[in-house]
Amino acid sequence: xxxxxxxxxxxxxxxxxxxxxxxxxxxxxxxxxxxxxxxxxxxxxxxxxxxxxxxxxxxxxxxxxxxxxxxxxxxxxxxxxxxxxxxxxxxxxxxxxxxxxxxxxxxxxxxxxxxxxxxxxxxxxxxxxxxxxxxxxxxxxxxxxxxxxxxxxxxxxxxxxxxxxxxxxxxxxxxxxxxxxxxxxxxxxxxxxxxxxxxxxxxxxxxxxxxxxxxxxxxxxxxxxxxxxxxxxxxxxxxxxxxxxxxxxxxxxxxxxxxxxxxxxxxxxxxxxxxxxxxxxxxxxxxxxxxxxxxxxxxxxxxxxxxxxxxxxxxxxxxxxxxxxxxxxxxxxxxxxxxxxxxxxxxxxxxxxxxxxxxxxxxxxxxxxxxxxxxxxxxxxxxxxxxxxxxxxxxxxxxxxxxxxxxxxxxxxxxxxxxxxxxxxxxxxxxxxxxxxxxxxxxxxxxxxxxxxxxxxxxxxxxxxxxxxxxxxxxxxxxxxxxxxxxxxxxxxxxxxxxx
Amino acid sequence: xxxxxxxxxxxxxxxxxxxxxxxxxxxxxxxxxxxxxxxxxxxxxxxxxxxxxxxxxxxxxxxxxxxxxxxxxxxxxxxxxxxxxxxxxxxxxxxxxxxxxxxxxxxxxxxxxxxxxxxxxxxxxxxxxxxxxxxxxxxxxxxxxxxxxxxxxxx
Numbered sequence: 135x136x137x138x139x140x141x142x143x144x145x146x147x148x149x150x151x152x153x154x155x156x157x158x159x160x161x162x163x164x165x166x167x168x169x170x171x172x173x174x175x176x177x178x179x180x181x182x183x184x185x186x187x188x189x190x191x192x193x194x195x196x197x198x199x200x201x202x203x204x205x206x207x208x209x210x211x212x213x214x215x216x217x218x219x220x221x222x223x224x225x226x227x228x229x230x231x232x233x234x235x236x237x238x239x240x241x242x243x244x245x246x247x248x249x250x251x252x253x254x255x256x257x258x259x260x261x262x263x264x265x266x267x268x269x270x271x272x273x274x275x276x277x278x279x280x281x282x283x284x285x286x287x288x289x290x291x292x293x294x295x296x297x298x299x300x301x302x303x304x305x306x307x308x309x310x311x312x313x314x315x316x317x318x319x320x321x322x323x324x325x326x327x328x329x330x331x332x333x334x335x336x337x338x339x340x341x342x343x344x345x346x347x348x349x350x351x352x353x354x355x356x357x358x359x360x361x362x363x364x365x366x367x368x369x370x371x372x373x374x375x376x377x378x379x380x381x382x383x384x385x386x387x388x389x390x391x392x393x394x395x396x397x398x399x400x401x402x403x404x405x406x407x408x409x410x411x412x413x414x415x416x417x418x419x420x421x422x423x424x425x426x427x428x429x430x431x432x433x434x435x436x437x438x439x440x441x442x443x444x445x446x447x448x449x450x451x452x453x454x455x456x457x458x459x460x461x462x463x464x465x466x467x468x469x470x471x472x473x474x475x476x477x478x479x480x481x482x483x484x485x486x487x488x489x490x491x492x493x494x495x496x497x498x499x500x501x502x503x504x505x506x507x508x509x510x511x512x513x514x515x516x517x518x519x520x521x522x523x524x525x526x527x528x529x530x531x532x533x534x535x536x537x538x539x540x541x542x543x544x545x546x547x548x549x550x551x552x553x554x555x556x557x558x559x560x561x562x563x564x565x566x567x568x569x570x571x572x573x574x575x576x577x578x579x580x581x582x583x584x585x586x587x588x589x590x591x592x593x594x595x596x597x598x599x600x601x602x603x604x605x606x607x608x609x610x611x612x613x614x615x616x617x618x619x620x621x622x623x624x625x626x627x628x629x630x631x632x633x634x
Numbered sequence: 635x636x637x638x639x640x641x642x643x644x645x646x647x648x649x650x651x652x653x654x655x656x657x658x659x660x661x662x663x664x665x666x667x668x669x670x671x672x673x674x675x676x677x678x679x680x681x682x683x684x685x686x687x688x689x690x691x692x693x694x695x696x697x698x699x700x701x702x703x704x705x706x707x708x709x710x711x712x713x714x715x716x717x718x719x720x721x722x723x724x725x726x727x728x729x730x731x732x733x734x735x736x737x738x739x740x741x742x743x744x745x746x747x748x749x750x751x752x753x754x755x756x757x758x759x760x761x762x763x764x765x766x767x768x769x770x771x772x773x774x775x776x777x778x779x780x781x782x783x784x785x786x787x788x789x
Contacts (some may be wrong), residue, residue, distance in 0.1 A: 304689050305651045322675045324665055354712075524753065531719070531743070532769055535723060535738075543780065548730075564643045564650070565643045585673070
């Protein structure tokens with residue numbers, strides 16, 4: 135058993151006193167900063183990165199990984215408690231997680247999120263250890279056109295998330311794709327839709343847009359219709375724990391979410407983000423009560439949270455085996471490695487096995503620490519809910535403002551955020567759901583790149599989309615999904631028309 | 635039978651999407667479209683603009699048929715709240731460089747608390763002070779973020 139030997143190297147590295155301490159410290163600080171509303175994992179990592187740079191490379195990366203998991207968990211906690219997703223992957227957590235919190239099941243939601251994430255993290259770590267080489271070979275099988283089709287599937291699944299009309303969700307996706315094209319066109323160097331604003335050359339910051347639409351949009355909506363207030367809830371010890379029923383209902387979603395997240399996380403280009411969307415869509419589709427999703431279904435929380443964590447874990451694979459960062463947070467990790475003089479890529483595993491395996495084992499240890507750290511603290515996090523909204527919303531605005539400002543140290547992102555806050559307010563009033571918009575905005579630039587490459591390789595023949603088996607399968611899947619989503623509304627509309 | 639607008643929110647959303655779609659397609663058509671093999675910078679945006687316009691037309695059509703659904707209205711009060719909150723954020727952006735973090739947060743919080751009716755001024759001042767000092771401590775002192783506490787204006 136080769137990988138047992140490799141893992142033992144990893145354990146030897148991780149279990150040293152120094153590394154263990156920094157791993158714990160990373161998890162703790164990551165959770166503390168990540169839990170501040172408005173600060174997602176990327177912002178948290180960016181803020182805390184400088185602290186780790188003084189450490190020795192392995193220790194520093196282990197601490198950074200700890201911060202990453204801590205920030206992710208902290209981010210989920212705020213998503214559930216105050217309906218503010220700090221990162222795109224927790225956009226889905228909000229849907230049912232926050233509704234559970236409103237029903238007084240906040241403790242149960244946090245416990246299930248923690249346990250689901252731990253299960254997913256454990257499994258994904260094993261997969262990385264056993265399958266890193268094979269998985270990167272599988273990812274190499276994907277051509278540009280296959281990636282493009284994969285993202286089409288991802289976008290269609292995000293439409294499944296929207297509770298309202300399918301058409302509006304599709305429009306929101308396209309709108310997101312359009313906003314994603316703003317900035318310098320990489321291939322030609324032409325400035326697209328920048329209107330002479332130099333800050334727009336790099337495109338619109340996804341984080342600023344997300345904070346505006348979700349954070350500010352939500353604040354405005356809550357102030358406009360304060361009816362459904364987040365009244366202080368009685369938090370007895372019992373209400374902190376999931377009921378047996380909730381446990382039972384979470385088991386399968388956790389397993390499915392873990393599997394999906396593990397697979398999708400490996401694919402460079404937003405795989406980890408897709409995984410939580412996909413896991414939610416799957417649960418909704420196979421559920422006997424899809425109409426209850428969005429009202430606090432425990433399945434709708436357990437699956438995406440597990441997928442999210444599994445994906446976060448396996449998204450290290452493309453970084454460690456191909457040198458490809460798959461999301462902004464992993465890109466920060468890559469940046470830290472470069473500063474430490476480590477070139478992320480296939481050579482790390484051979485040249486620095488201690489670092490590679492130490493990092494992998496520390497992922498698991500970090501996840502374990504998170505559970506131990508957070509389960510007792512859940513009661514404390516819930517107290518956040520009993521803070522009256524009157525005091526909470528100025529605090530959230532403060533954190534949003536500082537968080538966005540620190541991203542690039544300029545006021546421009548703050549202005550972007552407030553513009554998107556207004557857009558979010560208008561769209562909410564028109565019953566358009568913002569989650570598909572964000573996914574479109576993230577995937578847009580990547581999709582365009584892959585589409586161009588695919589067309590260049592095929593000599594401008596669009597048939598290549600259905601000639602490659604992987605791509606054809608994915609597109610067929612997207613088509614089937616779309617039909618499934620459209621069917622109920624078509625049927626309903628026919629009834630409506632007949633009634634007239 | 636008189637055709638009335640059944641779903642005003644669908645209609646308005648559709649009109650909005652249509653306007654954006656047409657504008658995007660038109661604006662980007664000035665960039666080179668290129669060929670399918672070598673796509674120019676305008677290719678995808680124009681395509682997406684047309685796609686959005688198409689979907690928007692369907693949404694508008696659907697707003698005209700079917701059962702009547704009520705829309706969450708844009709009342710004067712809702713607009714007042716939206717603008718007050720956003721003005722607070724704008725003030726933060728404008729003040730953070732010249733006046734520093736403390737002043738920016740004080741002004742932002744005081745502005746945005748006025749969005750909520752019945753927020754007494756004493757509570758507002760207290761909240762603003764606590765948030766300004768607290769975030770200065772956490773972000774600048776503890777986390778060492780390079781944010782000016784007091785800007786040039788204040789010496």
